[in-house]
Amino acid sequence: MEPEVQPRRPRPIKKILIIAVVCILAAAGGVFAAVAPGLAGGVMESEAGSAVRTSPGIAAPVVAPVTSESAPANGAKQVNPAAPVTLKVNNGTIERVTLTSTGGDTVDGIIDAAGTGWAAAAPLKFNTDYSYTFVVKDGAGRETSTTQSFSTVSSSHEADAAVYPLDGMKVGVGQPLQIIFSEPVLNRDAVEKAIKITSSAGQAGAFHWYSDKMVRYRAQDFWAANSTVTMDMQLFGVDLGNGQIANFNKKVNVSIGDKKVAVADAAAHTFTLSVNDQPVKTLPVSMGDKRFPSARGYGVLMEKNRFDHFRASSIGLKPDDPAYYGDVDVEYTIRLTLSGAYIHQALDSAFPYIGNANVSHGCIGFLPDGAAWVFDNMGTGDVVNIINTEGDYAAHDDGYGDWNIPWAEYDN
Template sequence: MAPKTWSTGRKAAVLAAACALAAGGGVFAAAGPLAHPSFASEAGSPERSTQGLAFPVVAPLKLAAAPADAAVQVNPAATVTLKVGNGRIERAALTSDSGDAVDGKLSADGSSWAATGPLQFNTRYTYSYSVVDGAGRSTDATRSFTTVSTANEADAAIYPLDGMKVGVAQPLQLTFSEPVLNRAAVEKAIKVSSTSGQAGDFHWYSNTMVRYRPQNFWAANSTVTMDIKLFGVDLGKGQIGNFNKKVTVHIGDKKVAIADAKAHTFTASVNGRQVGSWPATLGDTRFPSARGYLVLMEQYRVEHMDASTIGLKPGDPAYYGQLDVNYATRLTTSGEFIHQATESAMPYIGKVNLSHGCIGLGPAGAKWVFDNMTTGDVVQVVNTGGDYAANDDGYGDWNIPWVKYAN
């Protein structure tokens, strides 16, 4: 049987039908290659119109680290931190150039890490870490920084010393190794409390020395605590405090003496009860004793005195050369003492003022002061022609009216 053949007319009919279908939206394009209407273009692909279905899109890691890489003069009180967004921290470590590791803590969700151990001054630190993004890809990195140099490290000496027992008139004193410009920051870093509940205030004598006292003498037999947190405190001009310390000071009985330049007497009381009165000689008209409150500073069984230290020279009627005195208790830095009068002055005690500003007593009175009074106890000098000693010449804090003390 012969194979079927298309007639020219039938071919024409079929082609016409195909053209008609195409014109009506059929399966084939009218005059082009085969095409699937669902994939007419890449942009129209339903698989790729939804992010992450065929080709996952991972949000980039967000990383914040402090201090900044290669930072210098970093405050050792600053916290070293690492924070990650769109990922997690796998590992973090902080180490000094000398190999000392600094403790740190990773958050439960792995989004942050922070150093918990202290940093040192003048030290280079390196912190390395590994972070993982949402696709599980890990990235390792290392950063470094250097803390405040030794030249910008500020220290302070504290008095009284921790555990010391002092009298009721003893101010608290800090002497700084560097000038303090940010006084308010320093005062905020020093918390003073007392078992008596007494409040006090600071008085700055210079940019390197500050004292603290209450409005009235410390309560007898109380305890005063200084909680000093100066580590990392900016004193100004980049000078950074380098220590924290708690100091406890014990206050003894209230021991107060009155030296009367007119009556030529020295009268002492303990906790408000008079315990003794002795004849005295105070400064003469050329060298009158300083008036007001003088706080006992230190004591010497024998103290060497030199007339040249107060400007006296041989030939001056007041010149006494050099001599040693017994039972000496210092009242001022410049050289006023309570001490046993010299043999030449002994006939005049209780009668005439003839010292060079010191309070001269007989052997019994001088020894009682030496044996029974101590640092922080107080002598009030009255009826003298002398002016007040400079407030920082010893502890002249109690000669400053309370309303003017805080500055």
């Protein structure tokens, strides 16, 4: 009897196929992590745990992302035009930076030696929108471009100033330096620190604020004869307070002439000029009468005109006033105060009183020859000291009354 033939059982190939597939994938450099049946949960780890694949079959090192810090911040408003514009990057380098205004003006800048920092090399403009584009490169050589924007302080917060004397002027020893700001100054210390004043004679001085807009500077004594005074104002970008930003830098050089100081004596009716402390001329004068006495103390000569026109109404006189003189043409005028005190040639009607009595409205009146001599020999910044008058001091800011303020009070 022949034996019974049993059917052949199929061979178990599943496990073999899975293992083969794993091997094939591994051999091909494939990334794979799986649990193989029957392998007690074993895991095959990916080779990409510390690499970034940039192309099939090629792994590259991990590259840290580039980070940047820029100033001003993106979208910033009312940026001070003097504020630094900077860029700093980490984990990369700066390839190029472009800073332009909406009007097309380009602001130059400098990339540092390491290639990780950039700074604008010029100040910005007021009331201007800027676009700020920078390109950076990471460790893998990939470039990224970023564009930001900001705007600077608007015109409503821009502060200017008028400076006197002007650059290159020659003035007398009594001329203070004066700055009148267009906007109120609250940060006085910041303004004073931004102004450097030097004298070729080595004289130190002090600032004195007459108001929140006007400041003056003088030395303790008159400026040294024939010296030079320099005022270097680095005020661009200085915050005056209330968001008002100064918009200028300016350097002013002033030449000081001979020391010319005159004494006008209301009792003796004389005017004596000394040059470099030596008397050179005494002239007869008529000064302010009892109703309008000349102001006492030091006055500094201001503007002068060969011909001028005076109006009685400018000092408050009306036609029914006995002192009213109407409108008159006057010669050889030199202003002493803003309120209307002058040195000038007296009116013809006053000639008999010159040297004998005081009949003016506070001015110092001369005969024609005397008025012409003073006009030719004295000028802006020279000093007149009025003595023996019943008048009080003029307001210190009614002209340049700085020398009537004691030094201890001026320097505070």
